Amino acid sequence: MRDKYSVDDNGYYGKFGGAYVPEMLHHNISELQEKYLSITHSNKFKKDFSQLLKDYVGRPSPLFFANNLSQKYNAKIYLKREDLNHTGSHKINNTIGQILLAKELNKKRIIAETGAGQHGVATATVCALMDLECIVYMGAIDIERQAANVSRMKMLGAEVRPALSGSKTLKDATNEAIRDWINHPKDTHYIIGSVVGPHPYPDMVARFQSVISEEMQYQLEEQTGRNFPDFILACVGGGSNAAGAFFHFLENESVQFYLAEAAGKGIDSGHSAATSILGSEGIIHGAKTLLMQTDDGQIIEPYSISAGLDYPGIGPLHAHLIDQKRATVFPVTDTQALNSALMLTRTEGIIPALETAHAFSILDVMDVEPDSVVVVNVSGRGDKDLPTYKNHFNF
Amino acid sequence: MRDKYSVDDNGYYGKFGGAYVPEMLHHNISELQEKYLSITHSNKFKKDFSQLLKDYVGRPSPLFFANNLSQKYNAKIYLKREDLNHTGSHKINNTIGQILLAKELNKKRIIAETGAGQHGVATATVCALMDLECIVYMGAIDIERQAANVSRMKMLGAEVRPALSGSKTLKDATNEAIRDWINHPKDTHYIIGSVVGPHPYPDMVARFQSVISEEMQYQLEEQTGRNFPDFILACVGGGSNAAGAFFHFLENESVQFYLAEAAGKGIDSGHSAATSILGSEGIIHGAKTLLMQTDDGQIIEPYSISAGLDYPGIGPLHAHLIDQKRATVFPVTDTQALNSALMLTRTEGIIPALETAHAFSILDVMDVEPDSVVVVNVSGRGDKDLPTYKNHFNF
Amino acid sequence: MNRINAVFKSKKESILNIYFTAGHPKLDSLLEIIPALEEAGTDIIEIGMPYSDPLADGETIQASSEIALKNGMELNLLFKQITKLRQTNKIPLILMGYYNQVLQYGVDKFLKDAASAGIDGLIIPDLPMQEYETQLKEKFIKNNLGISFLVTPQTSDTRIKKAAALSSAFLYIISSSSITGTTSNIADGQITYYNKVRSLISNTPSLIGFGIHNSSSFKKASLYADGAIIGSAFIRHLEGKKNLRSACKEFVQSILS
Amino acid sequence: MNRINAVFKSKKESILNIYFTAGHPKLDSLLEIIPALEEAGTDIIEIGMPYSDPLADGETIQASSEIALKNGMELNLLFKQITKLRQTNKIPLILMGYYNQVLQYGVDKFLKDAASAGIDGLIIPDLPMQEYETQLKEKFIKNNLGISFLVTPQTSDTRIKKAAALSSAFLYIISSSSITGTTSNIADGQITYYNKVRSLISNTPSLIGFGIHNSSSFKKASLYADGAIIGSAFIRHLEGKKNLRSACKEFVQSILS
């Protein structure tokens, strides 16, 4: 029996996914489609991948029983600490995998898009480690609001190219990266930073991130005596941290998936990135999925205070999970997320990324029992967002 | 037989150490002297400490074989990744230990000094976790040059009080913290951030940090087949990261200890913190040790670009190690440290703290054999120093 | 017979296909541009449906799309403009756009409305051949609409053959792997590539596009295919021009002269 | 007999000990301040040796130390000033400073030079009693120098007894646990503490210090010990005063009146 929530041979999750790319990318995409499984399943790859995750990234990331939060919300709350990874977020799991793949494919030049800069930093990092040229596309607005990560990328030797079109954020950076790839069809690998893009990216990125739920299984077993939780909470931009946190529980329907998407200034404000609520089926960046668009198929410029969630689409896996009611989505406004960031900081001494903070806002609205086991995926740390926090809270 | 390099019953390492405190602190200090060993040796403490180190701090920190560095310097170079700890440096090992101790002593109010802000953040963090009031003293100059960490402390709920006297740096913050403790003799515990201060602080902090070398032993065994290295390199402000990295190898004289101290603008420039070279025996912050002072016993205002090394003294353990020629000290200038920071970033994809960068400069001048096993203690990450790097390198 | 096929039947070489973006520079510029281009000797016209995220396109076409959308261009309006135009003009018209535009409009409705407005063919760069073949081909035929698929120097031989076989309008040969708007000259490696394509597609009509920007590059390209497509260079030429009609004429003359 | 012991022998209550920092406000102000204080009725004078890092001291004394050091005050000079002063003045003089200053100068040399300049006793807040007892006591006796140890509300009974026994000058009773320069009033809890100290130390002379700042607090403190020590309040009083002599007189009168 086929798994209900895995990608099929054509790159689809139910009706979502596929590879809608111009011919100029066909060669690179089909090369990946053909090779990604055989390469990543080879023993050499598995050994290199897991060794770098251990010795360089610092995995396993802890599963921390958050006593104070648990008391506050009257449930058993565990935090999966992706914020402790090298470079400060889950993004590095994927870039380690993709850089090893790129080496196997003999690519000499790496490109990436980035929103919050975490994926850009993670990519620049693995490029420094592997001594490969690195170009990161980043929306001009994001370059301003995530300045620390821009400095990090440059210090790491990457070139940061501003995307000046559209809303000058993640979507536009992705367009520019795709255009760069079209212009460099031979020597370049494009390290996409989330479970978006044409097949095989969503599946490939989800697999690299699946280490999160792999660890969660035995960590939960150790700490709760049962190797799965009742709820997993994660924020969703494209959805890679969520995909990684859900992966090994996809077919276990006793685990409920709660996604936080960016409602910006409010769902009805015209300034949000609440894709699942405001979006409809369509194609963005090479995949059929849910996206925010006009009746005429023009993609709507999204808004969120959080650069990493400021994206008008969602990965096709998540579109499928939502469509199948396997996952529930909670819209979280800028203000709610900011408050949750402060709440977590003061309650547990952990300053989360603004993206991550959205996931914690779910705790304020969800129903739990005192013995419910809730895992919140702490996708990243908040160092990059300090200026925003400082301004907002007037420190 | 007594160990040659451990503290004696009176709190001395050879001729260094002791507790030179005004009577106003006597009660608190002797309470600590009497209780620190029994508390920290209790099973409950050991369990809580190691569990928090694992699930909250993210220990063990990896020992990463740095392939690129090894090739560059023609030796086997391993990096002990304290930069991956929660809050970004080794400082949290100590604050976890001390906050558990403070709870055991029933203290309600925590004070700390901080230079680079890492210890302040680590203290503010454990105070948030344990719901204790937290006041951090920080030199006015350091508040400016480590602004990110100031935001972090405030977000964590700590009050940051500027030290306006003297050179307005770490020494002066320590004076203010001591004065605060004098003024709050009952309810307050002072979490010192390094292996400095009156006995039992140097020994207590070294023990909390000794988890670094404890892990190194089995990690080296796994990776090299031998449970000790030939060299350990660490930077030294007060010396806590170095003490932690050396601890379990103190009596093993096949392990050579290399310390990097801040030579600022040059040893002869009048702007440095090269304590071991420019210092002499004396008392600072309650301990007899090496410090920079005038003939009249006035403490000389130190200088280093690195706020965490900008201190005119050194822990008494290190004074003893240096005195006994058990450790070798290398003076490292601002410029050398900055270059090493960039070198490490570009070579291994790791942006170190400015403090840490000093340790890497030793690689440029030390003699090694190709099969020498060299461990560099990566005491912290460089996020806090990005503005300095950005300005200096013109990113 | 479809007007595009008719052109290739009647004219065997140096077919000039000019691209521009609907709604640019003014919302109804199309009504001036198309007649002028036709009059000046253009063989086929490719009308870009402006898109918010035209990821196969370079800066020139991106900018024109952005302006067109700001001007208020929409598919409904575009179809109305074409319907009006068709009362007097007969030149083959191709719509170029992204698959999402077609999907949102509704595939069936899109094909019907395009055809009844007088469109002859479509170019949808991100429509997979397989999806066309299995889900759309019948509908294209029913609506008498041609389609063109793209090939690049990276496209495999089998895939070139397949693209040619499915391209009921003409095969779109991309000069080099790049987005639109580059202006490099034809290099030796490309000639090998063009010759290879020609040998694989037997007598499928073909045009070379991307980077064609003046008379010499147009003529050179026409040596290796039935003609060529010019887009960005034409849009750049229109920039700042008061009189669009004479600008169009001027441009086509400069290419053909 | 040491001059300090003599004071306590001859005067049984309300002994006034005034502290100020050597070299402040001017480098040689000491030469004016001491005679003026003596003349006005001060019983003992405590001279602060300015220190770079006076960690038991509050803002007032810190600031005065900083100025004194900037003025160029050094131990050699201080001893010279005192030697000069001693030609005409007989008031008991105590040096207060930090242990590091003594260590750097050299313990033996320091005690010898201090004694021969005419100093009667020392207060070194960070000198451990144990270190005094085992390493320094003999030397103090040899140089006929008294010493005062401090006790605070946190000091244990045994330790109070020990401090009293070692304090060859007088026992320094710190009013409340704090650094210098606070100005809180004497509270009920403190009275219990003072009474306890008195009962423990039998007839060791004692002075209360820290926070004594005016006539009423001086008198209140004098109820529970042989007198009191005023530091910061005196230094604050000198601030901005042109005529130091009259300022000193004024201050002492205000306390004693």
Ligand SMILES: Cc1ncc(COP(=O)(O)O)c(C=O)c1O
């Ligand atoms: C910390 C963090 N969390 C989450 C995200 C959102 O990405 P995704 O939805 O792929 O996890 C980002 C993106 O930058 C991020 O930096």
Ligand SMILES: Cc1ncc(COP(=O)(O)O)c(C=O)c1O
């Ligand atoms: C990263 C880092 N390393 C080293 C130090 C110096 O402290 P120590 O010598 O106690 O390790 C500091 C102090 O702030 C620091 O932040």
